[in-house]
Amino acid sequence: MxxxxxxxxxxxxxxxxxxxxxxxxxxxxxxxxxxxxxxxxxxxxxxxxxxxxxxxxxxxxxxxxxxxxxxxxxxxxxxxxxxxxxxxxxxxxxxxxxxxxxxxVSFSNGYMPIQQYVIVHRNNRSIRCPEDLAGKTVHIREGTSYEERLNLLKNKGIDLEINLHDDLPTEELIRQVAEGKIEVTIADSNIALLNQRYYPQAVLACPISEQEFLGWAVNxxxxxxxxxxxxxxxxxxxxxxxxxxxxxxxxxxDTFDYVDLRAYHRRLKTRLPNYKEIIMEAADYHGFDWRLIAAQMYQESHFNPDAQSHSGAKGLMQLTSPTASSLGVENILNPEQNINAGVQHLKSLYDYFGKAKGLNRLFIALAAYNVGQGHILDAQNIAREMNLDPNKWSSLSITLPLLTYHKYYKKATYGYCRGTQPIEYINKIMIYYDILKRQGIEFKTYAKPNKEKKVDKKIRIAQQMD
The missing domain is CATH 3.40.190.10 (Periplasmic binding protein-like II)
Structure with missing residues (x-):
């Protein structure tokens, strides 16, 4: 008792x-x-x-x-x-x-599956499986799960050397691999994939662990x-x-494309500076982050002022002749006119879809810029029929691809649409935008343009976004 x-x-x-x-x-x-x-x-x-x-x-x-x-x-x-x-x-x-x-500590249930991967330079073809680590020096942060896993490999007879770094972030080690300063590091799959867009020369060679899970820790x-x-x-x-x-x-x-991202990183240095001041002034006037506009411009034209699509869209922001004409553009290939009109057009679409909020509104406006306002309206109607929120991008990501099927586009006001195209369009823009944010490129801040002294008086600029 x-x-x-x-x-x-x-x-x-x-x-x-x-x-x-x-x-x-x-x-x-x-x-x-x-x-x-x-x-x-x-x-x-x-x-x-x-x-x-x-x-x-x-x-x-x-x-x-x-x-x-x-x-x-x-x-x-x-x-x-x-x-x-x-x-x-x-x-x-x-x-x-x-x-x-x-x-x-006690852990929560796992909320995200990951695997540990060997990270090497793209040109390094000597490591294709854990056994290939024999004779290699692997650089990792001290006290990580990577250290425990590598020691298990050593106990299995793989003669590798572990170089421990005191609290050096895994991202920094990935950067050193990309720059050729070290040969090998280890990273969780989520960290490795996230950083490929920033360091495209660092690639995942092979997994060294089974699937593991991330969790939160409590007392x-x-x-x-x-x-x-x-x-x-x-x-x-x-x-x-x-x-x-x-x-x-x-x-x-998963949209990672090595060749494309290498070209993008290069053109940020060689082409973007030619247009950055125009981009910054136009973006600032309309309330957009200039880096978003630069990312969209790269997706549209790769910063090529003479770009022309098969559909006849032209210039840095790929304006169609009717759109350019409605915005007062006299020379569609003039970078200044093309950029200002393109940003103004995006702003008008952003205003039109004002019932959407936050990023939903931005993504819907970008999608409309890509495939046209009418197709977005059709996709919103399908969303309503499916009891989905027509003002959520997650809903339109479901309904836009349906417009490639006769069952849906035969009833749509604006007909057939390559519905996966705007989804890919936005995904790539956000990759380019994210890279620009991480580049640390800082230019001087421009005041909002004076209405009496516009960069190009022939372009009508909409009011500053609230």
């Missing part, structure tokens, strides 16, 4: 402690996340917090009805000790769920909090929120 009494007291005390952690968060109205400052976890863009892990953590805080406080760990290996001290609530930092780590005595995290992931995977966040960062990684 005494033993039972002691057990009951301990059990109740444990339950109380577990409950108090979650209750403390709810009472304080704030939850603290530990993460890392990098492209896939958390970073600031235009003074706004962003990043895949950050967006998930923010969604979880909203799910609980509390504010999110972010703590950046100075070193990767410092996150778990800091969590154990109770200075944070959970870790969201692309942590691989590992038995070794489970000795110290071992925070079972109630862990339960809420698992419920949260289940909910957002069912309602589409997880896919929305995932697609924001990773949807375009």
């Amino acid at each position: 005494a033993v039972l009494f002691i057990f009951s007291v301990c059990y109740c005390g444990c339950e109380k402690e577990q409950s108090s952690i979650l209750q403390g968060i709810l009472k304080a109205g704030e939850i603290t996340v530990y993460t890392r400052n990098n492209a896939h976890c958390y970073y600031l863009y235009r003074e706004q917090a962003t990043g895949f892990e950050y967006d998930l953590a923010k969604a979880f805080a909203d799910h609980l009805g509390v504010k999110l406080k972010v703590k950046i760990a100075e070193k990767w290996e410092g996150m778990i000790p800091a969590l154990m001290k109770g200075t944070g609530s959970f870790i969201a930092a692309s942590l691989t769920i590992m038995p070794k780590r489970k000795k110290w 071992r005595n925070a079972r109630n909090l862990l339960y809420r995290i698992n419920c949260f992931f289940k909910t957002i995977k069912e309602n589409g929120k997880f896919n929305e966040i995932y697609n924001k960062y990773y949807a375009n990684i």
Whole structure:
């Protein structure tokens, strides 16, 4: 009886402690996340917090009805000790769920599958399987799951050397591979694929692990909090929120084209400077990020002012003759006139689809620029018939491709449409845009153009976007 009494007291005390952690968060109205400052976890863009892990953590805080406080760990290996001290609530930092780590923290259910890959320079054809690492020096950050996996390979008889770097980000090691400074590194598949657009000369050679999963970590005595995290992931995977966040960062990684991206990186230096001032002034006037316009322009013409499509669209922004004429363009191949008219046209489409919000509105406007406003209206009508939100790009991504089928386009006002084309168009623009954001290219800020002193008075500029 005494033993039972002691057990009951301990059990109740444990339950109380577990409950108090979650209750403390709810009472304080704030939850603290530990993460890392990098492209896939958390970073600031235009003074706004962003990043895949950050967006998930923010969604979880909203799910609980509390504010999110972010703590950046100075070193990767410092996150778990800091969590154990109770200075944070959970870790969201692309942590691989590992038995070794489970000795110290509890993990959520896996929310994203990954594999560890060997990363080499594109010209390196000497590594095609883990056994080819024999005699190679592999550079990795200290304290990662990569280190554990490489030691397992060494124990299996693969004579490789591990060079450990103190808290050097995996992205930096990928960059060093791309620049030929080191021969081999290891990266999780999500990190590797995300960085291919920035460092196209670094490629995935072969996997060295089976499928693993990323998870969030909490204190071992925070079972109630862990339960809420698992419920949260289940909910957002069912309602589409997880896919929305995932697609924001990773949807375009499979669109990687080495030859195209190499040309893009080169033309950012050789062609873009010829037009950057015009782009910046036009974009600023209409309220767009100039880098988005530059990305769209590259998709349209590869920064070639004499480009002409099979359909007759011409110039840097690929204007059709009717569109150019309606915007007062006298010389469609004049870069200044073509750019200003193209941005004005995009702005008019952005205004037209004003019922859509945020990125949905931008993507729908870009799609209309690509295939025409009429096809977008048809796709919206199909979305309504399918009980989908016609003002969500995720809905139109489903309905636009249907316009290639006779069953759908025979009833559409504007007929047949190559419905996959605008989806590919937007995916590529967002890749180019993302690269420009990461390039760190900074030009001087231009004031909004004076209406009395326009760059080209023949182009009618719409009012500044709110």
